[in-house]
Amino acid sequence: MKGKIVSIHSFRGGTGKSNTTANLAALVAMAGKRVGVVDTDIQSPGIHVLFGLDENKMGKTMNDFLHGKATIREIGFSIGENTGGADGRAKLAGKDLWLFPSSIRGREISQILKEGIDFNLLNEGLQSTIKEFDLDYLFIDTHPGLNEETLLSIATSDILIIILRPDNQDLQGTSVTVDIARSLDVPNLVLMVNKALPKYDFVELRKEIASKFHAPVAGILPLSFDLADNASNDLFSLRFPDHDWSKALREVAQAILVIE
Amino acid sequence: MSTDILRQLKKTLIFSGLSDDALAEVAQKATTRRLSKNDVLMKKGEVGDSLFLIHQGWVKIVTVDSKGDELIINKCGPGETIGEMALLDQGRRSATVIALEDAQVLELKNDVFEKILNQRPDVSLSIIRSYSDRLRFSTTYIERAIDWAQKIAEGDYSFVDQTQPTNQTASDDDKATQLLSAFFTMVNRVKEREDGLKQQLEKLSFEIDQARRKQEFEEITSTEFYAQLKEQAKALRQKRHQD
Numbered sequence: 001m002k003g004k005i006v007s008i009h010s011f012r013g014g015t016g017k018s019n020t021t022a023n024l025a026a027l028v029a030m031a032g033k034r035v036g037v038v039d040t041d042i043q044s045p046g047i048h049v050l051f052g053l054d055e056n057k058m059g060k061t062m063n064d065f066l067h068g069k070a071t072i073r074e075i076g077f078s079i080g081e082n083t084g085g086a087d088g089r090a091k092l093a094g095k096d097l098w099l100f101p102s103s104i105r106g107r108e109i110s111q112i113l114k115e116g117i118d119f120n121l122l123n124e125g126l127q128s129t130i131k132e133f134d135l136d137y138l139f140i141d142t143h144p145g146l147n148e149e150t151l152l153s154i155a156t157s158d159i160l161i162i163i164l165r166p167d168n169q170d171l172q173g174t175s176v177t178v179d180i181a182r183s184l185d186v187p188n189l190v191l192m193v194n195k196a197l198p199k200y201d202f203v204e205l206r207k208e209i210a211s212k213f214h215a216p217v218a219g220i221l222p223l224s225f226d227l228a229d230n231a232s233n234d235l236f237s238l239r240f241p242d243h244d245w246s247k248a249l250r251e252v253a254q255a256i257l258v259i260e
Numbered sequence: 261m262s263t264d265i266l267r268q269l270k271k272t273l274i275f276s277g278l279s280d281d282a283l284a285e286v287a288q289k290a291t292t293r294r295l296s297k298n299d300v301l302m303k304k305g306e307v308g309d310s311l312f313l314i315h316q317g318w319v320k321i322v323t324v325d326s327k328g329d330e331l332i333i334n335k336c337g338p339g340e341t342i343g344e345m346a347l348l349d350q351g352r353r354s355a356t357v358i359a360l361e362d363a364q365v366l367e368l369k370n371d372v373f374e375k376i377l378n379q380r381p382d383v384s385l386s387i388i389r390s391y392s393d394r395l396r397f398s399t400t401y402i403e404r405a406i407d408w409a410q411k412i413a414e415g416d417y418s419f420v421d422q423t424q425p426t427n428q429t430a431s432d433d434d435k436a437t438q439l440l441s442a443f444f445t446m447v448n449r450v451k452e453r454e455d456g457l458k459q460q461l462e463k464l465s466f467e468i469d470q471a472r473r474k475q476e477f478e479e480i481t482s483t484e485f486y487a488q489l490k491e492q493a494k495a496l497r498q499k500r501h502q503d
Contacts, residue, residue: 119492146480155493168466175468176476183481184493212468 011173088239317363
């Protein structure tokens, strides 16, 4: 099936979700796929910063599109044509990757619900985005927790990637998200462990988590100070492809690419 | 020329293939040098133009460590040769050699040796074979070392138990043997460290509070919003499936 919606979620904040989403989208685009990324949080530094976009220069957002106030062509920002100076990002030159800024949080959430952005409207919006840009994958960086707009994204997903850290709170929260994803008939559920301390046995960790949730663990990514220190706001996996974190993330990208 | 010297020459790696009359000729062209204790036979860095066969006594082969202290690499005694390579290539001496006691060495100069080689094709051929043997021996070990290094990179240490470095074909000062010995020491240390690290790897154990899981799931799914969403999602999946 062409045009898969890939939602990336974590139960709590701080799992490295935005960074993972941006890098995963970039890796899938590097594999020659046509990729879109919906950045749901343009107020705080996140995906757009990693792609080198200035939030002050972003005009219209996905919200305007969903309300019929803009065309999707006005929203989509081509990364392949605007890679900027960073070493990692430069590798995306000529690749088919677009960023779709959106803003659904705080006051605007209630506004959206009041204005009636419901499941069907969101879904039609996403589907026409896929169609208009002929996308193979549309990544959605969802908000942590399980509020209503996150449930909307999960419900419309073909693939749900849940990022968790190997600690009790994340594992507890993930168990609820896994149940919700199954209740909403998400066809493909993939787990990804991030910020794993090197002292753990990664092979055992993978087995343990996969068996607890009866879901595949596509990758165990190590806690990395190199990554935390990525002060240049570049795409780490493209800039440092030989780093263990990047290698593990390529496994996750590969797991996405093989889903039919 | 004493038969002792001839017997010693016959046992060296490079002259072992020579016929008795060729050995006698080599011995005849060589000169004998007497060393007193602490006499320096050669200095590190000098251009070498001769081979020495130790006839009597012991010498030490020394170098200087980073602190400037003398470091004894090896000791050589009767029947052992020093500076074989210098006979042909006149390279610089790689270490200093000092007599440990009164000693007698046989010196064969490079120019004298070359004259013998010119006059005696049989000697030339035998010498070439000796160097060739040594080169083949070294190359074989280099190839094996490469193979082992690849195995270590893959975490496969099975060869350590299957292979034990042997000392039968080479003298103690043979560089290939030294490499092999250092290699196996390294492998064993690396393996020890790796085993230690493996034991330090912790197994993460966690338990999910199933009652809390169920409660939180019900809180989310009991709303009207969720019921509607579930219906819409189901309809969407069916539609996509049909498409």
